Amino acid sequence: MKINSQSMKLLNERLILKTLVEKGFLTRIELSRTTGLTPSTIGRIIYDLVEMGFVEEGAQVQTSPLGRKATSLFLTKKFCSSVVFNVGVEQTEVAIGYLDKSTEKLYEFPTETLSKFIVHVNDFLELIEKEQPVDPERTSVVFAFPGIVDPRKAEIVYAPNLNWRNVRLRDLIHCRQPIFADNEANLSILAESAISEDVKKSGNAFFLYVSQGIGGGVMINHQILRGERFAGAEVGHTVVEARSDVKCHCGNYGCLERFASLSLPVAEYEKSGKKLTGKTLAEKFDSLVKANKRGEQKARRALKDFLYYLSIGIINIVNTFNPKIIIMGGDSDSIWRNFGEELYERISERSMPKTLDGVIFRDTVFSGRTASIVGGNIMAIEHMIETLKVL
Ligand SMILES: [Zn+2]
Known part of the structure; x- marks a missing residue:
């Protein structure tokens, strides 16, 4: 990437979003200390990120015993970063995730055959789009599978316990959002690496x-x-x-x-x-x-x-x-x-x-099968930050 003021701005926006995802919430001064960017750069970038609807301003917090109060910044929950299908041999869990790494399980259905599964997924996506804060530009759909998955193509290469082979999810799922998939254990280690x-x-x-x-x-x-x-x-x-x-x-x-x-x-x-x-x-x-x-x-x-x-x-x-x-x-x-x-x-x-x-x-550290759901959401957040465009 050619370094000009636009690309510099984009790199800084990505860095700040990544830092907020990692730390949860920070003040402008803390962001400046963590990222090494000057307070004035932080100020400009935060202004843009608030305008773009990624970041919100929260309560005033005391940053030091004698220091002034500062505004805490946090990632919005006004839109969800992901819809995650955690596919097990028996049951599939459906959850949504947010930029702050939190997830919420919404539904569960029996996984059954591939054709029934695809019908269920398409139905749930339609329902979730109506009822949840899905953003056509920023929400990704992520699948966690037991088996071998090509994450770049979102293709199930082979899921032995389901006996599904060469399933190209992008050809079967009807949605405008980007579709990703990975192995459930890979997503679980990704979740642990982001949280633990x-x-x-x-x-x-x-x-x-x-x-x-x-x-x-x-x-x-x-x-x-x-x-x-x-x-x-x-x-x-x-x-x-x-x-x-x-x-x-x-x-x-x-x-x-x-x-x-x-x-x-x-x-x-x-x-x-x-x-x-x-x-x-x-x-x-x-x-x-x-x-x-x-x-x-x-x-x-x-x-x-x-x-x-x-x-x-x-x-x-x-x-x-x-x-x-x-x-x-x-x-x-x-x-x-x-x-x-x-x-x-x-x-x-x-x-x-x-x-x-x-x-x-x-x-x-996650209860039940939540690790792969959290990992699916992390995958979606990483994609969103990587493909971020300047305002
Ligand atoms: Zn074997």
Whole structure:
């Protein structure tokens, strides 16, 4: 880009918006300190951003014990930055997101077949456009999928557990807004990198997405690793039983997700005919965890192999990526809280010396499946800032 006063202005506008997204709200003086721009430049840019409807002025805040009061600036919620479809094998959640990174879940529907799914999506988009502050110029539509996704083309390359292949969303979805898509674990690690201080600081983290299947999203030096054909960090399809005849949806045998997805311990428990309470897999798994906590031997036995193979999967992650932070999430947001001690014991028994030093293991900071929704919104905000035009 040629540097002239217009392009300089645009760069500064982007920088200020990015800073406000990152920090939440700031005064003009704080913005000047954070960005290094002069107070007069900040003043001009903020004037434009208020005119453009991105930024609003809030309450007067005391910036120092003796200093004058200053006006806090925050990002508007007058329009939503995204409509996010968080697609699970069973259910799809529909949410909207705002520039301040907040999200609000609106609806949920059964995912079912591809053709029914597309009809649902188009219906919901029509409804949301009527009822929510959708801005045709600034709201993006984002999809989070379990599977391999080409994010540039918004194309589902292959979603094994749904058996959807080569789905070009832009050809099927009727809306004026830009359409994006990514893998749910990639969006989850993106969300953690935007919200959690440890991931922001380190930039080396892994998100293990455990649900009906197992997905992985990895960030190395602050960049999401996607790989040549977008299958980077698909740890669910790494083989943990080489001679196994247990066939996976992906075509291979003995994949991690055929031994350590949440469906396995639930099915194991229900094998004898006793059903777990709950409609969804997440609810049933939760009931199983509770039964285990109550000391029910049957629950303990049902979880045994799941925990064993999950620990093997985590050792493989440590030995492949050696991230600073390993985050567990997906259909359960408390795997580490409930089983961390046991998992860590197994992991440390089989890991190479020193590879676990300083490594943080934890559950996601987001409840339920919200991580990929927040990540979808972050993706939309990044797009909006990148394509910003000067007033
Ligand atoms: Zn597989």
